[in-house]
Amino acid sequence: MTTTCLTPAEAAAHDVAVALAPSAEHLAPALTCYELNELLDLFVATGHKAAAARWIEFHDGDDQCAGHTVPAAPAPGPGKPFNISDLTNAVSVLLGDAWTAQSQPWGNVGILSGPFTTSFLLEIDYDDALTLSFDPYVDDAFPEDPALPEDFEVCDEGVYLAGASPSDGLKHLAEKYAAAVRAITGT
Template identity: 50%
Template sequence: MSTTTTAPEYDENGNYTPAPGTEYPFSISDIARATARILGAGWTAESGYWGTSGVVSGPFTAEFEFLVDNEGDLCITYDHFVVDGFPEVPALPDGVKDCPGGVHLVLACSADGLDSLAERSAAAIRAVTGR
C-alpha cells in the first residue's frame, strides 16, 4: 500500500507555500513562443534565462523581448531600426500602452491564460510593425 503526500498549501506560520510549478502554470518564455506561433511562418522564439524572458524574431531586424518590468507589467521591448519601416506612432490595440523601450499589456496576469496573453501580444507586435 502506498500513500501520496502533498505539501501543505500553508506552512506552520500561516505563510502561503504552493508546490513548485503550481502557482504560475507557464513562464514568460512560453508567452513568447505562443506569440511566435500565432504570428505564423517566419517567426521564431527563444527562451531567456530560466524562462523569465523570451525573444521573438521575425522578418525584421528588430527582435521583440518579452519581460516583466519592475512594476510587474508584461512588456514587449524592441529597438527601432529605420530599415524596418515601423510606423512612427503605431495604432496600438485596446489594452496595450507605450512604455520605455516598447509596449506593455495593461493589467495582464497569468490568470488571463497563455492563449489570451499570446493573442494580445501578437496584436501588439502587429501594431508596432504596421503589419
C-alpha cells in the same frame, strides 16, 4: 524551448528532437504522413519549430498526402502554469512561420525574431508589467504612431498590456501580444 526544469521524459524528448533535426533531408522522405505528424508535434513541443518546417519541406508523402503544416505549440496543461518562454512561443506561432522564439535562462525572458532587423523582448519589467521591449531600426520602416490594441500602453522600453496577469491565460495573452507586434510592425 522553454528553459524551465524538465521532467526526464521532457528532457529525453528534447534530446531526440535535437538529434533528429539535422536528418530531415535523408529521413523525412521515408516517413508516412502519420509518422511525420508525430515527429512535427515532438519538434514543436520541444521548441524546434524551424526543424519541423524543414522536415515538411523534405517529406515527399504519398498519393494520399494532403500536405503538412507546422503544428501550434501545445498549451500548458491543467495545473501547469506557463512562463514567459511559453508565452513567447505561443506569440511566435500566432505570428507565423517567419517568426521564432528563443528563451533566456530560467524562462523569464523571451525573444521574438521575425522578418525584421528588430527583435522583441517579452519580460516582466521593474513595475511588474508584462513588457514587449524593442528598439526599432530605421530600415524596418515601422509605422511612426501604430494603432496599438486596446489596453496597451507605451512605456520607455516599448509597450505593455495594462493589467495583464497570468490569470488572463496563455491563449488570451498570446493573442493580445501577437496583435501588438502586428501593430508595431505594420503587418
